[in-house]
Amino acid sequence: xxxxxxxxxxxxxxxxxxFAQPANPAPTIAPAPGPDEMKLPRPARARGIPTALxxxxxxxANRVCLGNTYKTTAEITDSAGVPVVVISNDxxxxxxxxxxxxxxxxxxxxxxTSGEVADKAKTDAALAAEIKxxxxxxxxxxxxxxxxxxxxxxGVFAVSGAPGGDKDEVCARAGLAKIQSRVQ
Amino acid sequence: xxxxxxxxxxxxxAPAFAQDAVxxxxxxxxxxxxxxxxxxxxxxxxxxxxxxxxxxxxxAYCAALPKNYRTTTLVADSAGVPIALISFDxxxxxxxxxxxxxxxxxxxxxxxxxxxxxxxxxxxAFAAELAADPQIVAARPGGIPILSHxxxxxxxxxxxxxxxxxxxxxxxGLKKIADRISLGLAK
Numbered sequence: 001x002x003x004x005x006x007x008x009x010x011x012x013x014x015x016x017x018x019f020a021q022p023a024n025p026a027p028t029i030a031p032a033p034g035p036d037e038m039k040l041p042r043p044a045r046a047r048g049i050p051t052a053l054x055x056x057x058x059x060x061a062n063r064v065c066l067g068n069t070y071k072t073t074a075e076i077t078d079s080a081g082v083p084v085v086v087i088s089n090d091x092x093x094x095x096x097x098x099x100x101x102x103x104x105x106x107x108x109x110x111x112x113t114s115g116e117v118a119d120k121a122k123t124d125a126a127l128a129a130e131i132k133x134x135x136x137x138x139x140x141x142x143x144x145x146x147x148x149x150x151x152x153x154x155g156v157f158a159v160s161g162a163p164g165g166d167k168d169e170v171c172a173r174a175g176l177a178k179i180q181s182r183v184q
Numbered sequence: 185x186x187x188x189x190x191x192x193x194x195x196x197x198a199p200a201f202a203q204d205a206v207x208x209x210x211x212x213x214x215x216x217x218x219x220x221x222x223x224x225x226x227x228x229x230x231x232x233x234x235x236x237x238x239x240x241x242x243x244a245y246c247a248a249l250p251k252n253y254r255t256t257t258l259v260a261d262s263a264g265v266p267i268a269l270i271s272f273d274x275x276x277x278x279x280x281x282x283x284x285x286x287x288x289x290x291x292x293x294x295x296x297x298x299x300x301x302x303x304x305x306x307x308x309a310f311a312a313e314l315a316a317d318p319q320i321v322a323a324r325p326g327g328i329p330i331l332s333h334x335x336x337x338x339x340x341x342x343x344x345x346x347x348x349x350x351x352x353x354x355x356x357g358l359k360k361i362a363d364r365i366s367l368g369l370a371k
Contacts, residue, residue: 028266029258030211032285032321033278042276051243051273055236062232082277083209086269090232093223094265095214102213138213 028086028097048078048155049147053179054085061159061175062089065167072161072168074175075100076147079154081108089161096160103144103158103165105136111153115142115169143168147176149183209269209280229261229338230330234361235268242342242357243272246349255344257357258283259330262337264291272344279343286327286341286350288319294336297327298351326350328358332365 048054058074065072071091076084081104086097103114110117118140121128131137142165144158157176159168229235239257246253256271256279264287271280286297293300300323304311314320325348327341342354 028211029209029269029284030281031318032288033281034321037278038282040278042278044274045271045277051270055240055270059236080277082271083269083280084271086266087232087236088226088265088267091225094226094263095218095223097266098211098214099219101210105213135212138215139219 028094045082045084046078046080047152048082048084049076049149049179049183051084053182054155055087057157057175057179058085058087059175060178061157061171062087064174065089065159065162065171068162068167068171070162070167070171072159072171073097073100074172075104075158075160077101077104077108077156079108079152079156081105081156084155092161099141099160100144100158102137102139103141103160103168104156105134106131106140107144107146107156107158109134109137111146113142113146113169114140114144114158115165118142118165141165143172145169145172145176147183154183209277226265226267227261227263228335229263229265229267230259230332230361230365232267234364235259235338236270238340238357238361239268239270240357241360242340242353243270245356246342246345246353247272249345249349249353251345251347253345253349253353255342255350255353256280256283257340257342257354258287259340260284260287260291260338262291264288264339267338275344282324282343283326283341285320285322286324286343287339288317289314289323290327290329290339290341291336292317292320294329296325296329296351297323297341298325301325324350326354328354330358330365337365 054076061074062072071089073088073092073096075086106114106117121140131140146153147155157172159172162168239259242257243255246255254272254275256275259268260266289297304323329336330338342350
């Protein structure tokens with residue numbers, strides 16, 4: 001527990017500075033695993049949707065957004081927040097990839113759409129403070145929705161890049177609608 | 185001068201990504217300063233359609249090998265920004281960060297990561313330099329440059345075969361789209 005807290009504290013210190021470094025930036029994706037981590041067991045992915053469906057939904061979401069002139073990143077994770085696909089459309093800004101993940105984290109942590117989290121944070125100061133203190137969320141932003149198989153959350157779908165989270169959410173919903181009948 | 189300190193902090197921080205409580209694979213949410221900074225267009229790279237197709241082909245090639253490997257393929261632009269990250273069914277989460285390590289190596293040293301493996305074996309100084317870079321850590325085969333008219337316009341990396349097939353799958357993925365991006369000799 002203590003080790004974990006220390007690691008989290010280090011992450012808070014390390015993250016903004018290291019990601020801001022121009023010399024050898026690693027945008028979007030966390031650093032490569034070291035030798036110790038390479039030796040750990042590698043469990044299979046958590047419950048999630050098939051990769052083929054995730055690709056189809058992400059491509060559809062980006063297509064719908066592009067139809068509105070928005071260049072977006074669509075990301076779908078499994079139920080543990082591990083990406084299944086990240087697809088960044090032509091001309092999308094790099095930062096949209098990490099913003100998409102922050103929306104996904106909000107859905108996973110609070111079990112509601114990230115737009116609902118953002119609404120709730122407006123009137124709930126404690127929630128707003130908790131979000132701000134979480135480096136994986138930091139700001140609640142609309143644009144991520146849970147992927148449900150009946151009553152079970154089997155993944156999260158986020159879009160980022162439109163000028164407004166409400167516009168992102170439209171594309172995420174359109175992408176999900178394309179595959180929902182096949183999500184089990 | 186700040187680098188050693190940052191590096192040390194980052195190395196301590198890295199294992200935190202292995203915990204369930206934090207986001208695997210992706211970097212943290214952008215800070216307020218980052219969000220308000222300009223958002224430049226992507227660096228030169230291949231189109232999203234080509235990236236998705238190549239990544240799917242690489243994963244499919246690996247899955248069709250006798251051991252039915254479950255891999256992640258990452259296609260990045262020439263600045264290392266992902267265009268498509270596609271993790272095949274049941275691929276391990278760690279393969280996503282391993283793939284990014286290979287992409288970083290390819291773009292930094294402008295060579296295939298399999299060639300860097302050979303170089304690191306023969307050149308301890310090179311191996312030490314890789315180990316000191318938290319974005320690379322070690323040379324691992326499976327990352328290749330994407331060339332257009334002799335210029336590196338990105339990198340493609342595969343991770344997920346424990347016995348040395350990543351490179352073969354990466355080449356198969358790139359081959360699928362080669363005629364469309366005027367592929368030069370990937371050396």
